[in-house]
Amino acid sequence: MIVTTRSINVDTNTTSDEAYVSVINITPQVHKYAMEEYISNGIVTLFIPATTAALATIEFEEGLVSDFKKIWSRLVPRDIAYKHKFLWEENNAFSHVRASIMGPSLVIPMANKRLILGQYQQIVLVEFDNRARSRQIAVQFMGE
Amino acid sequence: MIVTTRSINVDTNTTSDEAYVSVINITPQVHKYAMEEYISNGIVTLFIPATTAALATIEFEEGLVSDFKKIWSRLVPRDIAYKHKFLWEENNAFSHVRASIMGPSLVIPMANKRLILGQYQQIVLVEFDNRARSRQIAVQFMGE
Amino acid sequence: MIVTTRSINVDTNTTSDEAYVSVINITPQVHKYAMEEYISNGIVTLFIPATTAALATIEFEEGLVSDFKKIWSRLVPRDIAYKHKFLWEENNAFSHVRASIMGPSLVIPMANKRLILGQYQQIVLVEFDNRARSRQIAVQFMGE
Numbered sequence A, B, C: 001m002i003v004t005t006r007s008i009n010v011d012t013n014t015t016s017d018e019a020y021v022s023v024i025n026i027t028p029q030v031h032k033y034a035m036e037e038y039i040s041n042g043i044v045t046l047f048i049p050a051t052t053a054a055l056a057t058i059e060f061e062e063g064l065v066s067d068f069k070k071i072w073s074r075l076v077p078r079d080i081a082y083k084h085k086f087l088w089e090e091n092n093a094f095s096h097v098r099a100s101i102m103g104p105s106l107v108i109p110m111a112n113k114r115l116i117l118g119q120y121q122q123i124v125l126v127e128f129d130n131r132a133r134s135r136q137i138a139v140q141f142m143g144e
Helices: A027-036 A062-075 A093-102 B027-036 B062-075 B093-102 C027-036 C062-075 C093-102
Strands: A002-012 A022-025 A042-047 A053-059 A105-111 A121-127 A133-143 B002-012 B022-025 B042-047 B053-059 B105-111 B121-127 B133-143 C002-012 C022-025 C042-047 C053-059 C105-111 C121-127 C133-143
Touching: A002 A022, A002 A027, A002 A121, A022 A062, A027 A042, A027 A121, A027 A133, A042 B133, A042 C105, A053 A062, A053 A093, A053 A105, A053 A133, A053 B093, A062 A093, A062 B093, A093 C053, A093 C062, A105 B042, A105 B105, A105 B133, A105 C105, A121 A133, A133 C042, A133 C105, B002 B022, B002 B027, B002 B121, B022 B062, B027 B042, B027 B121, B027 B133, B042 C133, B053 B062, B053 B093, B053 B105, B053 B133, B053 C093, B062 B093, B062 C093, B105 C042, B105 C105, B105 C133, B121 B133, C002 C022, C002 C027, C002 C121, C022 C062, C027 C042, C027 C121, C027 C133, C053 C062, C053 C093, C053 C105, C053 C133, C062 C093, C121 C133
Parallel strands: none
Antiparallel strands: A002 A133, A022 A121, A042 A105, A042 A133, A053 A121, B002 B133, B022 B121, B042 B105, B042 B133, B053 B121, C002 C133, C022 C121, C042 C105, C042 C133, C053 C121
């Protein structure tokens, strides 16, 4: 069995986005790592060690990404009363709650050296924080 | 270590459903595969390579399944304005957004040759697309 | 390869909570188990074999936990009409639907004998049921 753990680094900034959400396509980097590892069959575990960002899959089309962001304004609005404000300059309870609901982990099976992903299915980092962040996503290959 | 990857094929159609959601119980097939594999301890990774369907667990009771569908009409309605409409006949942004939030993967541990599932907990495919689809769910066993 | 499966037992009770949600931090127990296992690199799979509770990660701060609970009252309210009521004393369709959306599993990679978790990221059991429950969370280590 082989286990290797790598990381993908992404700088994010949601402040210019109306919904304070940023969606970053990390699929090419995951494919690149998969080709470099000696694993034919097994899993790739992606994990974001953070409480205001999440991982997901989505068809990475501009209109759809915009729709996805807009839904978060509807589900977990920024402008309702929150209690999580220990530092005045943060005020990002909405970011935490959105990230918790989306979830930090994603497990994708590999077979015959290929990730089992849909034709239009992309792996994305979903940044929910309301300030610039540097993210490091763990990408772990386990298999044979 | 053993790694084997199989698939479950399901034809779906949500068009007769008011909420455009279909919930299909795939638990018996996963149990059948688990019995056929020589794995005592490890994981089963389920993954749907698609952007308009998801995987979940739920108590598979008719009233509850109906409640689950209805909530999606509330959370991500069909009748609000979406930008994802590159083909007129599609118009399924709501399907994509629902599937992204639910998520494509599910990992269930196995111990002593048994899936660790609750007594009433069933594994389901949740079809969110607004047209008939043929789905192929990856079911990968990894362990010893 | 090593595979070991353990469990964390938690007694929960949401009945004194306005939103009927209880968030329990299980991170110290997971870290304790991780230190006791002989795994340097691999995954920890957490799974709750239940249909009215879920697993998540969150910054475990009192104000934020309160915000998280409140959002569930907004997303999946208790006081709308549900069909899942086969026993009069249950009436917990909202618990099932919330748990299904949050999800029962969480996979966290380990590298160099450490869980890859964010500095403030805690692993929590989210109890959604409307009566006292005894929960047993599966914690499976797989790696080398």
